[in-house]
Amino acid sequence: MSWLHRHDEYHKQRHVPEEIMTNPAADEPSDYNSQIIKEFRANQGRVGGMWTDTTLILLHHLGARSGIERVTPVACSPQGAGRFAIWAANGGAPTHPNWYYNLKAHPKITVEVGDQTFTVLAQELDDTARGELWPKLVAEWPKPVAGSPDLGAAQAATTRQFPVFILTRQD
Numbered sequence: 001m002s003w004l005h006r007h008d009e010y011h012k013q014r015h016v017p018e019e020i021m022t023n024p025a026a027d028e029p030s031d032y033n034s035q036i037i038k039e040f041r042a043n044q045g046r047v048g049g050m051w052t053d054t055t056l057i058l059l060h061h062l063g064a065r066s067g068i069e070r071v072t073p074v075a076c077s078p079q080g081a082g083r084f085a086i087w088a089a090n091g092g093a094p095t096h097p098n099w100y101y102n103l104k105a106h107p108k109i110t111v112e113v114g115d116q117t118f119t120v121l122a123q124e125l126d127d128t129a130r131g132e133l134w135p136k137l138v139a140e141w142p143k144p145v146a147g148s149p150d151l152g153a154a155q156a157a158t159t160r161q162f163p164v165f166i167l168t169r170q171d
Contacts, residue, residue, distance in 0.1 A: 036073040045114035050147035051075070057084060057167070058112035063098075064105035072099045075149070076113075077137055082169030084113070084120070085133060089162045092154035100163060111167060120167040130164045137164070 039047045040056055047056055057076040062069055077085040090097040103109065103122040111120050125133065141151035155162055 033071075033073055037071060040073060040112070045112070047073075050145050050149075052145045054145075054148070055084075055113070057086065059086075059099055059103075060110040060112075061099050061102040062106040062109075064101045070099070070102070072097075074099070075141075076167070077140055079166065084111075084167040085137060085164055086167060087137060087151065087162045087164045089149070089151065089154050091149075092157050094158055094160055096160070096163065103165060108170070109167075119170040121170055122165045122167050125164045125166060133164060 036047055036051070036056070037058060040058060045056065047054070055076050055078055056073050059072045059074055060069055061072065074086050079085055088096050088100040090100075104124065107122040109120060109122060110117060138152040138155075142148045142153075151162075
């Protein structure tokens, strides 16, 4: 079975229109994200390279202003009981990623984890809750794979505090 046929079958089963995957915001690295999304879906959520042994999650989020659905791969930390922590590091950039604003405007989203798709509620942690979880997240990153992001070093290199969200499964 060709990749294209598997891809079409996947989208028929998930009822995910193709245009969702290919409509990144103007400043998103569409080719890179598209390749990650393709590999994620072809391998039940597993991605290689610097993302080997990393739990990735695909966020289906609505544009805060445009209302257009976008799909963004992000690293996450499973927290048990259908909860996942994600952080808005944006590669250490001085600004939050676009998905941060989208989750603030539309916190009930769909995610893909492994081969499952479900609804979650995204809640940004306040300073106290973030302070309790942050050391654990920093200890998990970097992953022992060459090129993998070092969360603590990225945070130390910017004055912006990386927001942390908990995504809680809703079903």
